[in-house]
Amino acid sequence: MSSVLYDAQGPKAKRRNVVISVVFVAVVAAVLWWMYGVLDEKGQLAWALWEPFFHGEAWSTYLWPGLLNTLKAAALAMIIALPLGAALGIGRLSDHAWVRVPASVVVEFFRSIPVLVLMIFGLALFSEYTNVSADDRPLYAVVTGLVLYNASVLAEIVRAGILSLPRGQAEAASAIGLRKNQIMRFILLPQAVTAMLPAIVSQLVVIVKDTALGGAVLTFSELMASVSPMSAYYGANTLASFTVVALIFIALNFSLTSFASWLERRLRQGKKSTGAVVTADAVEELSTPGEHVEGKK
Incomplete structure (x- = not known):
């Protein structure tokens, strides 16, 4: 056909x-x-190397504590980065230079620095200038690096989502007497949420995976960091340990994307979408400051 x-x-x-x-x-x-x-x-397929993962000891001693730390760091980073990224993205669309320029500088600066460098910077910052205990510093540093980097990326996603909407909607809302902040809150943002959702979820998956950088460099006891002591204790079953950890990450990220797909369908059924979808290419095309819509105070 x-x-x-x-x-x-x-x-x-x-x-x-x-x-x-x-x-x-x-x-x-x-x-x-x-x-x-x-x-x-x-000999990597020998049952003796895989057997520990079918008992509770490996999970309760190594995998479960590491998974909890991974989820804790990722959840804190998401909770802080999402509203911060939204504020920065909307700030970049402001008609006022004193709002738009600082927001653009912050976004471009932190988006250009590798997240691992931000984590190391955070660890040094908390070590030198705060009273955070040595046990908590790796968690604080990981969350700081994830928030600074991902909030900047999310800001571009938010900006791209709002700019993907037809300009006529903001003009029509302005014509009936709505103020600029009302247009943004009641007209543009509700429709842009669905368009932004795929890109936002992709970035949330990145947050979950990037927690492993803290275990590799900052001695943060997250899920990936549990491989080394677990492999040493159970007789050098490194391949088996990495395989199990990888499957856990796959399950986590698949659950996150599945929930996002369900939420996107619900939002589209609620007729709050224009049908537009923000992709990574669209975000990159909007990397230059100065573009704004008539929908932000």
Whole structure:
């Protein structure tokens, strides 16, 4: 069946696609079989290396505490970064230079610095100028780095989401007497939420994964950091430990994206969306300051 965007495949195209699919599946199967043979030859598939993860000790001693710290750091970073990013993104759309320029400087500055550098800076800051205990400093440093970097990225997502809306909506709202802050709160933001949601969720997934940087550099006892002591205790089962931790991260991020997909469907059913979706490319195209809409005080 043909459409405006798609032509139905002919007999030759169908045969070619079948051949390509068969060859691809055969290549993938061959690679998997080769990997299985190498791992089995090295003894990495021995039951003794995987057995600890089917008992409660490995989970209660290593995995569960690390997972709790990962969730704690990610949740704190999300709670702080989301409203901060929204405020900065709206600030970049302001008609007033004294609001727009500082917000743009903050966003561009922290967005240009690697998140690991921000974490190390946070650790030094809390060590030198605060009374935070040595046990809590890694958590504070990880959250600080995640907030500063991801709030800047989220600010661009918010700005792109608002600018993706038709300009006529702000003009119509202004024509009926709404003030600029009312237009932003009641007209633009509710519609932009759905457009921003896929990009926001992608950034939240990044926050969850970036907590591992704290374990690798700042001795933050998160989920990934549990691999080393767990592998040492259970007889160098490093591959098995990394595999289990990776599956946990996959489950976490899949749950987050699934919830976001459900929420997006609900919002679209509530007719609060224009159908626009903000992508990473759209955010990058808006990296230059100065663009604003007639919807912000």
